[in-house]
Amino acid sequence: INAEYMGVEVVSSYEEAVRDCDVVLGCTGKLLEPVFKPEWVKTGATVFPIHGGGWPRDVISKFDKFYTDDMPQMEYTNAKYDYPPGCLTAELGEVCAKMKPGRQNDYERIIDWNCGMAIQDMLLAEKILQKAMKLGLGSTLKLADDFCPLPEIE
Numbered sequence: 001i002n003a004e005y006m007g008v009e010v011v012s013s014y015e016e017a018v019r020d021c022d023v024v025l026g027c028t029g030k031l032l033e034p035v036f037k038p039e040w041v042k043t044g045a046t047v048f049p050i051h052g053g054g055w056p057r058d059v060i061s062k063f064d065k066f067y068t069d070d071m072p073q074m075e076y077t078n079a080k081y082d083y084p085p086g087c088l089t090a091e092l093g094e095v096c097a098k099m100k101p102g103r104q105n106d107y108e109r110i111i112d113w114n115c116g117m118a119i120q121d122m123l124l125a126e127k128i129l130q131k132a133m134k135l136g137l138g139s140t141l142k143l144a145d146d147f148c149p150l151p152e153i154e
Contacts, residue, residue, distance in 0.1 A: 015037070018036055018041060019040050019042065021042070022042075022046070023045065023047075023048070024045060024046070024047045025048050026047065026048065026049040026052075026053075026054055026055065027051070028049075028050075028051070028053040028054035030053055032053065033054075034054060034055055034056040036055050037056070038055070038056070038059055038109075039062070041063075041109055042109075043107050044107055044108065045109055045110075046109075046110045046111075046112060047111045047112070048112050048114070049113055052081065052113065057081055057082050058081075058082050059081065060082065060083060060084070061084050061087060062109075063111040065103075065108055066087050066089050066112075066113070067088075067092055067102075067112040068091060071088050071091060073115050074113060074115050078113070078115065092114070
């Protein structure tokens with residue numbers, strides 16, 4: 001499937017990929033060195049650094065708000081990044097439970113770094129599935145049940 005069919009715009013630089021986006025999905029986990037600069041992220045944008053590669057060590061301090069799904073897991077799995085005292089705005093569960101605020105205005109630059117959930121994978125997979133179905137692409141796969149049947153529950 002090529003980029004045009006999937007609605008992906010190919011650009012010539014990392015900066016061009018980030019500069020004018022409302023939402024940035026940084027699927028760059030294999031990058032060992034920073035290639036993105038927080039100052040490229042426009043006012044009001046939200047960044048999801050999936051797996052975290054490609055951002056500078058102090059990236060969290062460069063945003064107005066920082067959210068994650070699980071802060072202890074975040075600190076453990078992404079130890080190469082700095083977490084200044086008080087940097088966490090809220091965990092996502094606190095926002096969903098209305099215990100803490102989410103976005104409060106159109107100007108906040110937000111970084112939402114989820115490490116314990118597959119939320120980005122699920123959202124992207126749904127979009128790809130919708131596009132593939134619309135284009136008549138893809139194959140139906142047999143599920144694991146055919147190979148590893150679940151035991152009967154009495």
